[in-house]
C-alpha cells in the first residue's frame with residue numbers, strides 16, 4: 001500500500017526521552033527500552049509503536065506490567081489515559097540472522113546498526129518516524145573478550161565491569177534526534193585517533209575504528225575528516241557540537257555510509273585506502289563520503305526531515321555541500337565534469353524511465369527505494385541553481401537563516417526554499433516546480449545573426465517531457481549561463497550572462513555583434529537540462545578550442561563526439577575527422593591541465609550514446625564507439641604515446657597534479673590498446689607489473705581485460721592471487737571482468753557467479769558483479785535475453801537475503817521501453833517472473849511492478 005505525502009499528520013505522542021539497555025549477544029540480544037511519552041495535543045489517540053521482527057517479552061506502563069496491548073499490523077498499540085507516561089518494553093532479537101543488514105546485525109564478528117530509514121523498528125518498539133525527536137541514554141553490556149569496544153551516539157559517560165567476563169558502557173547524546181540516527185557498535189576494533197580544535201576552541205576527539213589489520217589504511221579518511229570539519233566552519237559557519245566524533249568501518253553495508261549522530265558507520269570501501277589497494281578514484285570517493293556524512297551533522301541531524309518525502313532536504317543539500325568541498329580540494333572544473341557525468345549516467349535515465357519521481361515525491365511503497373540519484377544528485381542541482389540565482393552572498397545568508405531558524409527541528413523542503421526567498425528577496429514561486437515535477441527538461445537553443453545590423457538573436461524554447469503520473473507540466477524557471485564568441489577572431493563578444501528562462505519560449509537580442517557568433521550555453525552546467533542546439537560540428541570544435549569555461553569546453557567536445565557517434569550508430573558509417581582534429585588539438589594544448597585533458601578526450605559511454613537514440617541498438621552503439629576509438633588510437637598514435645610517457649615517474653603521491661597524470665596515462669593506454677597496436681598488451685602488462693599503485697595497476701588491468709592477449713589471463717591471475725585476502729580489491733577483480741567489452745562477458749559473468757569468492761550475502765560483492773554487469777550495455781542486453789534471465793535469477797535469490805540491495809540492482813531490467821520489441825518482451829518476461837515470485841519483498845515488488853506498468 002502506498003504512503004502519501006498529502007496524508008502527513010503530526011505524531012500523536014512525543015517521546016522526549018528514551019533509555020535503551022542492550023544485553024548484547026549475536027544469537028539473542030535483549031533490548032529494554034524505557035520511553036517517556038507525552039501527548040501531543042491530539043486527544044484519544046492511542047500510543048502506536050512500530051516494531052518488525054521483534055520477539056516481544058514484556059510491556060509495562062508506569063512501572064506496572066500490562067497485557068492489554070494489541071498488535072495492529074506491525075504496530076504495538078497501547079490505549080493510554082492522560083497525557084504523560086513511562087513505557088517499558090523488552091524484546092529479543094537475533095543480530096546474527098539479520099541478512100537484510102537493517103537494524104542490529106553482525107558483520108565480520110562485530111555487531112553494528114543501520115537504522116535509516118526504518119531500521120530502528122527492527123531493534124525495539126518505537127514511533128519510528130523522523131519527526132519524533134528524543135534524547136537518548138544508551139547502556140551496552142557484552143562479552144569483554146569478543147566485544148572489547150562498545151560505542152554509541154553522543155559522549156561516553158561511564159563504563160565498568162559486569163562480572164562473568166562481561167563489561168558495560170554508557171553513552172548519552174544530549175541532542176534530541178530521530179530514531180533513524182541511532183547507532184551502536186560492539187566489537188574487536190582498533191582505532192586511529194586524531195583531534196580537531198573547533199573555531200571556538202573546543203577539542204574534539206576523533207576516532208576511525210577498524211579491524212586491527214586495516215589500521216594502516218585509515219590515515220586518508222582521518223585527514224579528510226579534519227579537512228571537512230575546517231571547511232564547514234569556513235564555508236558555512238558550521239561547527240561541530242560533541243566532544244567525540246567516531247567513524248566505524250564495516251564490510252557488510254547496504255550503501256555508502258550513515259551519518260548517525262557522533263557515530264558514523266561506513267562501508268569499509270569508503271574508509272580504507274593505501275596506494276597499493278585503492279585507486280585515485282577511491283581516494284576521492286573516500287574524502288567525498290567522509291565529508292558528506294560529516295556535513296550531515298548540520299544538514300540532516302541538527303535539522304532533520306519532517307517525513308521521508310522531504311529526504312532531499314538533507315540529501316540534496318548535503319551532496320551539494322560535499323561537491324563544494326571536493327571542488328575546493330583540487331580542480332573544480334574536473335569535479336564539475338565528474339558530477340555531471342554521474343548525473344547523466346544515473347539520474348537522467350531514472351528521469352526518463354518508469355521509476356521517474358520528483359525530487360520531493362508524492363508517494364512511495366518502500367522508502368528504501370527512494371534513496372535515488374534524483375533525490376541525491378538532482379536534489380543537489382536544485383540547491384546549486386538556487387545558489388546561482390541568489391549569488392554567493394545571499395545564498396550564504398539564506399543557509400545561515402535556515403540553520404538558525406530550524407535548528408533542533410524536523411523541517412521540509414518548503415522551509416528551505418522559504419529561507420532562500422526571505423534572505424534574498426527573490427521570488428522562488430515558479431522555482432518550486434523543480435521539487436514537484438519529474439523528468440529532465442529540454443531546451444532548444446538556436447542563434448541567428450544579422451550581419452548588416454550587427455545583431456544576434458538567441459531563441460530558446462523549453463520542453464517538459466511526460467513522466468509516469470505527470471502527463472503535462474508547467475514551464476520551469478531554468479537558469480542558463482550564456483556567452484557569445486566570435487567565429488572569426490575566437491574572442492568573447494559578450495560577458496557571461498545569467499538568463500532565467502521562465503516562459504515556454506524566449507528571445508534574447510544582442511547588439512554590436514560584428515562577426516558570426518557562436519553560442520556557449522548552460523555554462524558550468526548551470527541547469528540540469530538537455531540542450532538541443534543546431535550547432536554544427538565546426539562550431540562545437542570551435543568552442544572546444546576557444547571557450548573560456550572549462551565545463552563548456554568539455555561539453556562542446558562531448559556534443560561533437562555524441563553527434564558523430566549517434567550518426568554512426570544509425571547510419572553505420574562515420575566521418576571521424578572533426579573529432580580526431582578536436583582531440584588532437586586538446587592533446588597538443590600545453591595550457592590545459594592533464595586531468596582536464598583526460599576527461600575531455602574520453603568518449604561518451606555506450607549507455608549515454610544509447611540514451612540519445614529512439615530505440616537503443618546496443619551492438620550498433622558498441623561498434624560505432626569502438627570504430628571511433630580505434631580510429632583515434634591509430635590516427636593519433638604518436639600523441640597517445642607521448643601522453644602516456646609524459647606522466648612523471650616517482651613514488652605515488654595523492655596530489656591533484658599526480659592524479660591528473662595517472663588519469664591521462666590510463667586514458668592514453670586505452671586508446672593505444674584500441675588502436676590494435678602490436679605492443680599494446682605488452683605495454684599494459686608492463687605497467688601492470690611495475691606500477692607501485694592501484695590506480696595504474698587497475699588501469700592496466702582494465703585495458704587488458706578488454707582484449708584477448710595471453711597477458712589478460714596472466715594479469716587476472718596475478719591480481720587475484722595477490723589480493724585474495726582483500727575483499728575490497730577482489731571486488732575490483734569481479735567488477736573489471738563484468739565491465740569488459742569482450743564478446744564472452746555474459747558467459748564470464750555467469751561463471752563468476754559460481755566462483756567460491758562470490759556471495760550475495762555481501763552487498764559490495766553482489767554489486768561488483770551484478771551492478772557492473774547491469775551497467776555493461778552490450779553484454780547485459782545480449783539479444784537472446786541471457787543477460788536478463790541471469791540478472792532476474794540473481795535478484796530473486798538476493799531478495800530472500802537482502803531486499804534493499806536486490807531492489808537497487810533491478811533498474812536495468814526496467815528499461816524495456818528503450819529497446820526493440822524482442823528485447824522488450826524478454827525483459828518484460830523477467831519482470832513478470834520477479835513479480836510472480838512468492839514471498840517477494842515490497843522493495844523488489846515496488847520496483848518491478850512499477851517498471852512493468
Ligand code: ARG
Pocket residue numbers: 116117255257258259292293315367368371
Ligand atoms: N543517509 C545516508 C547517506 O546518504 C544513506 C542512507 C541510505 N538508506 C537507505 N535506506 N538506502 O549518507
Ligand code: ZN
Pocket residue numbers: 292296314315318
Ligand atoms: Zn546523505
